[in-house]
Amino acid sequence: MSGQFDFRALLLKTQELLSDTDRHRLHFLLGDDIPKYLRDDPSLAGTLRVLETLFDRSIINDQDCDYLVDAFSKIQCNDAAKRLKEYKQAHGQNSRQKFSLEDILLQDSDDDKMCTTEITPVTFRILPTETRAPTCTNVNLESEEVSSILPCHNETTVYNYKYQWINLILKRPSSTCAWILLISAILILISLALTVYIWFKYFGSTEKKIIWTKNNTAKSCGFHGNDLSSVQIPKELCLKKCEETFECTHFTWTEHYSGTCWMKKGLVSKNDAFQTNDSTTMCGLTNDCRSGSTSSSIRWSRSDWAQGCGFRENDLSNVQIPKEHCLKKCENTFGCTHFTWTEHFGSICWMKKGLVSKNDAFQTGYDSTLCGMVNDYSLENTGSSLRWHRNDWAKSCDFCGSNLLNVQIPIEPCVNKCAETSECTHFTWTNHNNGTCWMKKGLVSKNQAIPTYDSSAICGIIERTR
Template sequence: MLPVTTSAPPSTPSPSLCLPAKANYDFPGNAISYVSSRQFKDCCAECTSTYGCNFYVWTDYNSGTCWLKSKQGSDKVLSFGSRAAFAPGGGVASTCSPVEVNTDYAGVDIVGVAGPLDTCCDACKANYKCNAYSWFNGVCYLKGKRHGASPNSHVQTARVYKCAAPQVNTDYVGNDIGSVVAEAAEDCCAVCRSTAKCKAYSYAQGVCYLKSAKGVTKSNGGVTSASPTPLLAVDLRQTIKWFSSRHLFALMRRVDLSICDTTGSMGTYLPALKASLRQVFLVAKLLFHGRLMVHIVSYKDYCDGNGLLSTVSRRTSRNDAIVKFVDDLKPTGGGDFPEAVKTALNHVIMTVDDIRATVSATSRALVFLYTDAPPHHQTTRSNNQSREIEAIQDNPKYRGGHDWFQLQRTLQDLGIPVYTFHSPTRDYLSPSFYGAMGPTVILPQLSSTIITEATMGLLLQLMAQTFEVTIGSNFARSSFTHKGEPFDQSFSAQDETDI
């Protein structure tokens, strides 16, 4: 019993949103959750308030159970006493609250993702552990919860709500496992999602009452209750079966290009990356049944002679050749901190052009870029920069050019998205360049586990799977500055001279 003295009479039930029931049939499979319920009529509300639920079946199992499902499924079996129905809308998706201007949330950082403010909401939705974010200097700092809000003129923040629609004036009776003080009912969602065994909560008088189950509900004025939206479990075998049957044909001609900076400064990054790539390629081999063509481009700098670029191209069915190439990569060379990434990206454009001209005009490409350094540009003039400009101008197939923003526009015109995985940094330069090229993940630390989780999480999200990037380490906030002033990454640059 919650310590709330006021109460309200039960509200009049609204007409059911769910379609007419099908009696005496069960539809096996596709379950995402189940809820104890003595009556079939209660299942509609359970399904419409559960993210991903589009269909449900009530059976007399355990004195009554609502089986919440993502879809009906094609199989049907006689089951006397069972009843099934459709629910519209697919449940309640995660939502972002209005941005709190000039406000910071202290600590609880998960990871930083470079990008403009309007990308932070989607970045948080895509990370299972994220329940809020703060945006500062062109980086979305994803957070486990809203905590310690304080004034800060350079920061903008928001909650991201990942629970079912709140049930106002409703109490979930019993099943308490703990309580936490909170400013608002919405904050209970993040607390419950990050607490082991918490499946629901009720909020009253500034306290979140965490519960192991939703249990029985009753009308109680001043109490707001909800439960986290379930994370659909990802079974690798089912993922492979689903992807093969639905999307493999559409993407079987996709070309995956992985670009790796292998200069001397990558001495810590590269060993962890090599271990990660071996795991990623193994899973890709299973997912795509060997039909995915993988190209790896290793780049250094123009002081490294013939070692400037090295490449391998293999279908994932020939995984051994890919793994051997990765194992042989060594962190050597590099004459200055910026490296020849423009040359590597031009090589990508040339490769895709050749494939589309000789193999299939409909081939699609996806680039994963792993680096710790920015490209050559006007503020780091050197022999390597001038040599790179000359080499790109002399190669007619390098049509991306030597200007970073021209490269970005060429890749965009070709429909080639670039995703960058950058080493931890406190320098504004690399995040600003790679953030302009495309989504950029600033890794919190250089370990094979972190790199694998980030890469596979992104890959499976692009496949429309419910799989979250769960990076557990804290991310130390970078203070990006340019000429002593905070760096604004929301600029609109036409070429490098605008920087």
């Protein structure tokens, strides 16, 4: 078995020595070396995922377990630390018992210097001075025969043998065919080198790449930090939950506590995601840093709000509330189509009226400010040019007939007046008699509203529960 297999088996054994309290203390001690969502899981499976993360980040391996020895010692799990120390000592002794190839070659070289004389005699031949190599010989002077001719393995000869292949390569070709073969071999080697380089650069990376879907979600990935909130829901609902949660720009889903959606805030991109070995995890973005306005670098979320921006003028009203409530407050305020939140003067939500688009927003230079729209022009009536607000009202429109009653009141209370009036299902407000709310009855839809040339008029529908 491999060293890594034995080391992992030992780590499994050490888990039998740890209690849940020990696991809690170990996860706390490891701190930022592991993701936060793993620190909160003191189960055996959670600790095994912690160890797998340490393997992935090259903090531990079968050659180096000092990190775990130190960690177990500090949480007073001495038996676990002792087992790892014994493994380390045994592994070190096995390594010292292995001889390197260089030691074996040096030993063989020493043995070769012991020239034997029990070899069949051969005729002695004198080599030219310039080509003769040093030899160890036993010469029989009476018979003029050599009893042995062996190469002396001195330093010069060993050097010559070692680099003999280099001399063969650099030897000048003696014919045209040899030149052609040499040039062809060089070109083939260059082509192979280029092919290997291109393959590893574009196709052969051993690191897995995150594959993103059209919805900006991916499997086996996550985002570090910037936690906003978490909720236990199925994986397929995590993206929608993040889109509906104010300030949530990205998320990570894990199997923690039978499925947890970790919603996160802040501007990130796909490059900020990291790869995991858990195929059940999922990560995604509701703002992929590409949906910003073409006229500025404001980055809009899918819920039509952004950081570091504002809208000028057209103030409707203001209220002192936390920033996460400003969008909801605008949606519930009649006539509010967009807003700006700022921490100046004590966290003020400035609700604004009038038709605007994202191009009307400006950058403030402060990340703490917030702006958004509750009418993004995307909820248009398919049967007319009317642009409906998310609270089911629109400008410059009217409903014909079905009058229930009318009352002279300003434009803002008209929708509430209809909602409080029994049988009133829809309404029209005009500036007739300094402002008249025409309440109407019967079932209608947005398709029945007709456009008018009166820019001050509004119409709307009251959704009543049955």
